[in-house]
Amino acid sequence: MGLISGLFWLAVAVVLGLAAGWVFRVVVIAASPKPIARELRTAPLTASFGMLVILIYILVAVFAPLVAPFPETEVVGTEYQPWDDVHILGTDNLGRDMLSRLIFAARNTVGIAFITTALAFILGTMTGLLAASVGGWVDQVLSRTVDVLMAIPALIFALLLLTIVGTSIVNMILVIALIDSTRVFRLARAVAMNIVVMDYVEAARLRGEGLLRLNIREILPNAMAPLVAEFGLRFCFVFLMISALSFLGLGIQPPTADWGSMVKDNATLISFGDITPLLPAGAIALLTVCVNFVVDWQLHRASGLKE
Amino acid sequence: MQDANDILLSIKGLRIEGRTDEEWLDIVKGVDLELRKGEVLGLIGESGAGKSTIGLAAMGFARDGCRISGGEITFDGIDMRAASEATKRGLRGRRIAYVAQSAAASFNPAHKLIDQYSEGPVKHGVMSRSEAESDATDLYRRMQLPEPDSIGFRFPHQVSGGQLQRAMTAMAMACRPDLIIFDEPTTALDVTTQIEVLAAIRDIVEQFDTAALYITHDLAVVAQMADRIKVLLKGEEVEESDTRSMLANPTQDYTKSLWAVRTHARPEQPPVVEGKPVLSIRNVTAGYGSVDVLKDVSFDIHPRRTVAVVGESGSGKSTTARVITGLLPPRRGEVLFNGEALPPDFRRRSRDQLRQAQMIYQIADTALNPKLKIRELVGRPAQMYLGLRGKALEERIRELLSLIEMDPDDYIDRLPSELSGGQKQRIGIARALAAEPQFIICDEVTSALDQLVAEGILKLLDRLQGEFDLAYMFITHDLATVKAIADEVVVMKDGVVVEMGPKSEMFQPPHDPYTELLLSSVPEMDPDWLTGLLEARTTAANG
Numbered sequence: 116m117g118l119i120s121g122l123f124w125l126a127v128a129v130v131l132g133l134a135a136g137w138v139f140r141v142v143v144i145a146a147s148p149k150p151i152a153r154e155l156r157t158a159p160l161t162a163s164f165g166m167l168v169i170l171i172y173i174l175v176a177v178f179a180p181l182v183a184p185f186p187e188t189e190v191v192g193t194e195y196q197p198w199d200d201v202h203i204l205g206t207d208n209l210g211r212d213m214l215s216r217l218i219f220a221a222r223n224t225v226g227i228a229f230i231t232t233a234l235a236f237i238l239g240t241m242t243g244l245l246a247a248s249v250g251g252w253v254d255q256v257l258s259r260t261v262d263v264l265m266a267i268p269a270l271i272f273a274l275l276l277l278t279i280v281g282t283s284i285v286n287m288i289l290v291i292a293l294i295d296s297t298r299v300f301r302l303a304r305a306v307a308m309n310i311v312v313m314d315y316v317e318a319a320r321l322r323g324e325g326l327l328r329l330n331i332r333e334i335l336p337n338a339m340a341p342l343v344a345e346f347g348l349r350f351c352f353v354f355l356m357i358s359a360l361s362f363l364g365l366g367i368q369p370p371t372a373d374w375g376s377m378v379k380d381n382a383t384l385i386s387f388g389d390i391t392p393l394l395p396a397g398a399i400a401l402l403t404v405c406v407n408f409v410v411d412w413q414l415h416r417a418s419g420l421k422e
Numbered sequence: 423m424q425d426a427n428d429i430l431l432s433i434k435g436l437r438i439e440g441r442t443d444e445e446w447l448d449i450v451k452g453v454d455l456e457l458r459k460g461e462v463l464g465l466i467g468e469s470g471a472g473k474s475t476i477g478l479a480a481m482g483f484a485r486d487g488c489r490i491s492g493g494e495i496t497f498d499g500i501d502m503r504a505a506s507e508a509t510k511r512g513l514r515g516r517r518i519a520y521v522a523q524s525a526a527a528s529f530n531p532a533h534k535l536i537d538q539y540s541e542g543p544v545k546h547g548v549m550s551r552s553e554a555e556s557d558a559t560d561l562y563r564r565m566q567l568p569e570p571d572s573i574g575f576r577f578p579h580q581v582s583g584g585q586l587q588r589a590m591t592a593m594a595m596a597c598r599p600d601l602i603i604f605d606e607p608t609t610a611l612d613v614t615t616q617i618e619v620l621a622a623i624r625d626i627v628e629q630f631d632t633a634a635l636y637i638t639h640d641l642a643v644v645a646q647m648a649d650r651i652k653v654l655l656k657g658e659e660v661e662e663s664d665t666r667s668m669l670a671n672p673t674q675d676y677t678k679s680l681w682a683v684r685t686h687a688r689p690e691q692p693p694v695v696e697g698k699p700v701l702s703i704r705n706v707t708a709g710y711g712s713v714d715v716l717k718d719v720s721f722d723i724h725p726r727r728t729v730a731v732v733g734e735s736g737s738g739k740s741t742t743a744r745v746i747t748g749l750l751p752p753r754r755g756e757v758l759f760n761g762e763a764l765p766p767d768f769r770r771r772s773r774d775q776l777r778q779a780q781m782i783y784q785i786a787d788t789a790l791n792p793k794l795k796i797r798e799l800v801g802r803p804a805q806m807y808l809g810l811r812g813k814a815l816e817e818r819i820r821e822l823l824s825l826i827e828m829d830p831d832d833y834i835d836r837l838p839s840e841l842s843g844g845q846k847q848r849i850g851i852a853r854a855l856a857a858e859p860q861f862i863i864c865d866e867v868t869s870a871l872d873q874l875v876a877e878g879i880l881k882l883l884d885r886l887q888g889e890f891d892l893a894y895m896f897i898t899h900d901l902a903t904v905k906a907i908a909d910e911v912v913v914m915k916d917g918v919v920v921e922m923g924p925k926s927e928m929f930q931p932p933h934d935p936y937t938e939l940l941l942s943s944v945p946e947m948d949p950d951w952l953t954g955l956l957e958a959r960t961t962a963a964n965g
Contacts, residue, residue: 314789318853321747321768322803323776336793 136164158412165408172402176222185212187219188370195384198391205391208380216372217395224373225402227288228354234292235353236346239299244330244338246300247307258304261297269294270359277365287366291356295349302345306338313337340413347410351403358399374399430498430600430633431457431480437492438475438484438657449475449488451657459600460631464648464665466638466680468872469843471654473637477603480635481518482510498600516546519594523606525586529578536574539593548597561592564629565622584615588622595626602627603635608643612734612899613943620646620945621956639872641680642945645669646952653677665949679874691727691909698761700725700861700893701746701779706755708745709917714753715741716917723861726887728894730908730925732901732940738917739897743863746895747781759861777807780854784866786846790838790853796823797834799849803856822852825889826882844875851882861893868903880906901944905929913937 140163144152158166175182184203185191189211196206204213246254264272276290310316311334319333358375360366367373374395381392438450450472457463465473475488482502484490495502497518502510514520522528530538540554549557555574562570565588578586587607594602607623608616624647627634636647644651644665651668653660653676661674672678699722709715716738723729731739744750746757748768757764759778765771780803783789790799801819804810810818820830826848838846847867854862864883868876884907886892896907904911904925912922913936921934933941942955 314783314785315791317749318781318783318789319791321749321776321781322806322857323771323773324806332794332798333791337791339793 132164133160136160136162136167139163139167157416161408162412165405165412168401168405169409172221172225175218176225179218179222183212183215183218185215187211187216187372195381197389204394205389207377208383213381213391213394216377217374217398220372220374220377220395221398223367223371224354224357224375224399227284227367228350228357231288231291231357232295232346232350232353234288235295235349236299236342238292239296240303240335240338240342242296243300243303244307244334245326246304247311248326248330248334254304257300261300264294264297265301270356273356273360274363274365277360282365282368284367284371287357287360291353291360295353299342299345299349303338303342306341307334310334310337340416344410344414347406347413351406354399354403428458429456430459430461431455431635432496433476433480433493434496435493436476436479436490436495438472438479438488439491440475440485440488446489446491449657450479452493453654453657453659455480455652457601457633457635460633461650462627462634462636462648464636464638464644464651465654466641466644466651467654467660468639468874470656472657473639473654474605476654477520477605477635477637480601480603481514481520483514512546515542515599516548516597517600519597519599519602521587521590521594521602521604521607524610525590525607526578526583528590529586531578534575534577535581535589535593539574539589539596542593542596546597554596557596558592561595561626562589564626565589565592566618567592582615584611584619587611587619591619591623591626595630595632598630599632601633601635603637605637606639609638609640613901613945614734614939616643616945617943617952617955620952623647624952640945642947642951645947645949646945653680669947669949697724699723699758700760701895702758703742703746704756704758706742706745706752706757708741708750708752708755710750714917716745716752718755719914719917719919720755721912721919721922723893723895725860725893726891727909728887728896728907729910729912730896730898730904731912731914732898732904733914734899734940736916737914739899739914740865741917742914743781743865743895743897746863747779773807777803777857778859779861779863780857780859781863781865782847782850782854782867785870786843786850787838789850790846792838794837795834796836796838796849799838800852800856803853807857818856822856825855825886826852828852842875843871844878847871847875847879848882851879851886855886855890858890859892861895863895863897865897866899867896869898869900876903877906883907901941913940 137160140155140158140160143166144155147155190209191212192202192206192210194206194208194210196202196210198205202212202214204217207213207216242257246257267275272294273290276293277286280286280290316329316333319329324333357366357373358378361373361375362379364376364379366375369376377395378392384392433453433455436450436453436455437448439446440449441447453472453476455463455476465476467473475485478485479490479495480497480502482495482497482505490503493503497513500509500513505513529535536555536558539558540549540551543549543554543557544551558574559570562573567573567585567588573581573585573589581589591602591604591607604623608619611619620643626632634647636644638644648665650662650664652662653668653672653674655676660676661668661672668677702720702722704720706716706719707714719738719742721729731742733739741750745752748764748766748771751766756766759775764775768776797819800822801810801815804818804822805815808818819834823830823833828845828848833841833845838849841849850867867883868879871879880903883894887894894907896903898904908925910923911925911928913920913928913934915936920936921928928937929941931938945951
């Protein structure tokens with residue numbers, strides 16, 4: 116019976132999710148200007164649901180102090196209180212309100228992940244395009260350096276670098292951005308390689324365009340589709356990496372709330388059959404899945420498949 | 423002959439739809455077609471006429487994103503629309519075969535020719551593997567491929583384009599099908615190679631009394647191959663009749679306009695005896711790696727003149743253009759512009775030297791950045807070289823668009839993807855003009871376009887030359903284009919200039935043997951041309 120009712124509720128959740136996605140799509144299409152509405156109409160229900168959830172995450176993160184019932188770091192009760200009317204999701208190992216910390220963590224984890232991914236992309240794309248458009252020894256030096264960096268497993272490399280430079284949020288952002296930019300470099304270089312051989316790039320070179328303009332106006336716009344898709348995927352990986360580092364105690368430091376360390380801090384509750392520590396993990400999982408729904412849609416569009 | 427049982431393929435009221443983003447659009451709008459056993463029907467029309475789509479539909483097949491939405495397709499009594507996949511699979515390759523435009527792209531590069539030949543007959547259980555191999559050798563011999571006994575054991579990249587196209591025709595013949603669909607089999611080939619392939623195809627189709635649908639946009643080619651011709655326009659039939667009467671007196675205006683295309687020609691301007699050439703190439707030798715692609719090439723281009731550089735692929739035409747633009751610095755020799763030597767590498771040329779020599783590319787799709795609007799595509803050279811800004815720039819862009827006969831208000835904010843092929847090529851021209859150059863290289867600018875559109879482009883280039891005193895170097899393999907636009911002609915072969923001179927002399931005998939071969943290989947609108955030419959060549963070879 117447990118399995119059957121579980122499946123039933125899962126089916127209900129999926130249907131409700133897709134229905135919410137559909138409603139969201141209809142509303143947004145009606146509200147947005149024509150060109151955007153036309154793009155949005157091609158979105159499948161999964162992508163609409165994904166966009167809805169991402170939007171909710173963003174709203175929660177931005178308005179965290181207004182949404183959360185209690186402050187982020189204040190001890191407001193005894194340890195490990197069960198779910199009740201005041202503390203809707205109970206309290207954590209120090210007696211802080213679980214729901215409030217979940218909400219503030221959205222701000223910290225998602226915000227940091229976004230900044231890190233953006234940095235990784237700026238760095239990786241710039242070097243990747245440079246390698247492809249200049250070629251020769253510039254390409255060789257950049258590519259071989261990246262090969263060396265990629266040869267070391269990412270998590271271990273991050274732990275190593277963080278022990279050297281010391282743990283702080285800024286350091287963590289920079290270290291993860293550096294490691295992730297190597298992956299972005301690879302993609303950007305590969306995509307740009309196919310573009311630099313096009314006649315329009317040759318025409319621009321013959322016109323006497325400088326390197327900057329060549330890259331920004333001629334190559335980058337044509338490389339955007341795969342890069343945007345990769346941005347979504349990278350964002351998830353960065354996100355998981357930050358959570359992993361926090362879980363290991365090297366990421367976001369207490370008392371700042373973040374989903375990775377919240378799992379670690381409250382892990383003991385699992386032994387008592389309490390699912391509370393799974394909620395931050397669930398928050399990570401849901402966002403990852405939703406980002407990927409949207410990325411899949413974009414990839415599909417970029418690939419130009421009709422079926 | 424008019425026996426109803428004779429009919430092999432019959433298509434009635436065929437409708438095919440294709441999907442663009444959200445809606446289904448008609449590609450083929452109710453076409454009827456009948457093909458008797460052993461008959462060759464030519465389907466001609468411009469791109470977008472639905473020729474290839476109809477060809478594939480005859481096999482009961484629709485491309486990705488297309489669907490057959492109405493009509494009947496009956497092949498030898500079998501309803502192809504209702505037939506199961508298994509039935510259709512049994513027919514394809516066995517009784518209906520298909521020869522695609524690009525043999526190079528259609529062969530699997532990882533397998534030998536004879537392995538790919540044998541696959542069909544063995545799969546369909548017509549022959550055993552060893553029978554298929556000896557049969558392949560026999561067909562290769564009939565197709566006049568060199569070394570028929572061993573050529574099958576080569577990989578596709580080890581034989582030339584023309585040979586590959588013949589090998590593919592032989593492969594289509596493997597099961598002795600009743601019907602072969604030829605989809606532009608010679609379009610990608612040079613004129614000299616085209617002759618060999620056309621002769622081989624015609625010969626083999628006659629030998630085995632096979633029916634064929636011959637799809638092409640080239641009238642002169644279809645005149646050699648087909649018993650009857652059907653003209654298509656935008657998915658609808660324009661007219662149909664047997665080849666001779668169609669050529670002699672087409673009834674529809676559209677057909678007449680197709681027939682008349684090759685008539686554009688302008689009077690040749692007198693050769694320049696004195697005066698400085700705008701561009702002169704002196705003893706240029708250039709190449710890639712250790713191979714010399716150009717050997718000691720010299721010629722001059724004078725102001726307001728058009729020099730056509732002609733030759734088959736691999737003759738060094740495009741390499742000459744790369745040397746002039748500075749993409750490929752020559753090993754020896756130099757390029758003079760108005761008497762001054764240009765630096766060999768374009769990176770060392772001054773902005774003004776870059777401005778003076780512009781280029782128009784063969785394929786406008788890849789020559790225009792798909793993410794930039796017309797405004798920027800055309801405006802950028804004017805902004806860069808002439809320092810135009812704001813209002814002045816806007817007005818210049820509008821002026822340029824009017825020059826190429828496109829309405830500025832309508833087009834200035836469009837992307838290249840929102841234009842037709844001919845319009846894209848016009849934007850390429852406007853971009854070259856925006857730099858206000860003295861000299862423009864036109865690299866096969868019309869060869870990717872339909873005949874009617876190409877003619878429009880040639881007329882436009884002609885007019886602009888007069889208005890702006892431009893000198894053109896016109897790279898082409900199409901002699902009809904040369905006739906239409908050139909003042910002087912340079913014939914190249916294997917990186918060497920074989921012959922050069924004013925157009926009028928080039929089209930008059932005596933010729934260099936290679937020029938003679940090139941000239942005689944251009945198909946003419948006469949159904950007996952190929953037969954006559956082959957006979958003449960055989961006599962010459964034997965005599």
